[in-house]
Amino acid sequence: MHYMPFIQTHYSSMKINRPSSAVRGLLALVVCCQLVSAASSKPNIIWIFSDDHSFQTIGAYGGRYQKLNPTPHIDRIANEGMRFDRCYVTNSICAPSRAVLLTGKHSHLNGKRTNHDTFDQDQMNFAKILQTKGYETAMIGKIHLKGKMQGFDYWDVLPGQGKYNNPDFISEKGTTAHTGYVTDVITDKSLTWLKSQHNKDKPFMLMIHHKAPHRHWAPAKRHMNKYEDITIPEPPNLFDDYQGRGSPARTQDMSIEKSMHLLGDLKVNKKGSKNLQYAKRNAYYQKHKPTGKDLVRWKYQLYLKDYLRCIWAVDEGVGRILDYLKESGLEEDTIVMYCSDQGFYMGEHGWFDKRFMYEESFRTPLLVRWPGKIKPGSVNTDMVQNIDFAETFLDLAGVDPPEDMQGESIVPLMKGKTPADWRKSIYYHYYAYPGFWHSVKRHEGVSEKRFKLIRFYGKDVIDGEEWEFYDLQKDPSEMKSEYLNPEYEGEIRRLKKEMQRLRTYYQVPDDA
Ligand SMILES: [Ca+2]
Incomplete structure (x- = not known):
């Protein structure tokens, strides 16, 4: 509000007790313009x-x-x-x-x-x-x-x-x-x-x-057939066997294979559906009855296409x-x-x-x-x-x-x-377990640009606590935890300390 001192000084220099109505009008206009200008500068x-x-x-x-x-x-x-x-x-x-x-x-x-x-x-x-x-x-x-x-x-x-x-x-x-x-x-x-x-x-x-x-x-209906004749590229780890990590990755309930529903998610089996796209899916499924990896690949295509159509x-x-x-x-x-x-x-x-x-x-x-x-x-x-x-x-x-x-x-x-x-590191904490969906265990962790440490804890985690450690430079897809690799012992110790520092900095309660 820097215009106020200016106006007061101006009055005193003019040595008038009460400005004329014309001056008052002019000053009001100046104040008004400055207010608008202050607002529009934001x-x-x-x-x-x-x-x-x-x-x-x-x-x-x-x-x-x-x-x-x-x-x-x-x-x-x-x-x-x-x-x-x-x-x-x-x-x-x-x-x-x-x-x-x-x-x-x-x-x-x-x-x-x-x-x-x-x-x-x-x-x-x-x-x-x-x-x-x-x-x-x-x-x-x-x-x-x-x-x-x-x-x-x-x-x-x-x-x-x-x-x-x-x-x-x-x-x-x-x-x-x-x-x-x-x-x-x-x-x-x-x-x-x-x-x-x-x-x-x-x-x-x-x-x-x-x-x-x-x-x-x-x-939307207008996008329903977009990408129809395209095969969407698959990620290299679509068939991850989860052997490189602890129990939480193996016991989740969010895989395309087991947790993605043909009817609810992919609208297959909507018999008599007026939606031609969905009717086509159903016809394909009834005819080919894909199983195993073929089924995962087919579901993946439907999932990605619907997702991209929504985007x-x-x-x-x-x-x-x-x-x-x-x-x-x-x-x-x-x-x-x-x-x-x-x-x-x-x-x-x-x-x-x-x-x-x-x-x-x-x-x-x-x-x-x-x-x-x-x-x-x-x-x-x-x-x-x-x-x-x-x-x-x-x-x-x-x-x-x-x-x-x-x-x-x-x-x-x-x-x-x-x-x-x-900041060089980030603190993370996921709490929704036990929960209604997807069975991902509670965990917290710290990540830097190169290294990431995760601590899964609580109900249904083996021995109540499982740690994972990743070198994102060598393993950007996080396929193998290096927590037990002695080469990383020093980094792991350092990240555990860093996580403790962040817990204190962000005031995370001890029992959270
Ligand atoms: Ca969301």
Whole structure:
């Protein structure tokens, strides 16, 4: 508010007790213009957040699906901005990840360790702070946290997981039914808010949260036959035998072979289905009755195709948002970020789903475009984590974060100026066992760029505790734990100490 001293000094220098109405009018205009200018100097933020979107299926990240060109619009954010190659989550599962996003705190402090824990909406979140600093805030789509949203001037969210077709939405006004495909409805609502609902005198934070491509992978009708005549490349470890690791990898319930359902997930056996794609699957299955590896390969193809088809609508939605920013002249003043709530297995280790601290689910995509501030086409390889997002949003808005948020702003990284003391290690903790889904044992761990140490513990873990250690440089697919290899004894001892340091730093309770 630097204009106030200026005005007071100006009065005293003029030696008048009460300015004339003309002067008062002029001063009001000056103040008003400065307020608008102060507001407009703060950037808008659009945060696009999909659910379970793996970095492997984003074109900008390269990899085996790149030739399929799965995400031309999402790639625009990377091409015109920055790709983060080491963005990780604290706890690889939907609702806990969203709680971290809002609070900037690990699960043990924000209280949302598993999908079934209650999230206290009354606690501090970054959006509440942005509101007090002149930002208009909006949340549209999937949040997967019960209770009224707080900190958002406008919120219109899916109940729970939401539905792919004709979804309900919950807002301040109650529940409303919608017709159409969920990804399109979320994009439409976001564009409507941008075009006609928000207060154009304020900078804004718009969070566009897609349901897709979450299980059960129901694509939009217009994408149903995409990739039809293509064979999707398989990961080299689709038929992992799990011999290189401890019992948790062997005893999970998230394999394409055993846990992916022909009917519920892949819509096979939908007799009389009006959907030609599903009817075709059923006809193939009835005729060939694939078994063993043939069945896994066939399921993998159906899974990947449905997943990529779901991504296609998300990507189109991103394209529509980016096009609108350009048309409306908002592009220069608006930061666009694309991210997912965690990574996902695209058949690596024979799996789908997430949860494990192995790279595919531990890592998540992060792309950021900020015209004039981020160098187009740049890549960052520093270790960032989803606890950083809340503080990053606040930093972008020029606001100091509260003391108890646990991340770091990544704004300096966006500007190509990583602080010398930037973190070299990341702490992870997954809690959802025993649970309803997928049977992944509780574990915590520490990861650096090269080495990763994981401690599985608790119920159904052999002797109550099993350790794994990976050299990501030699074994990027994490096929063999080197925990018992004497060559790594020193590194393992060092990482155990580092994990203890991080537990203390992040205030992890001893019994968690
Ligand atoms: Ca998720």
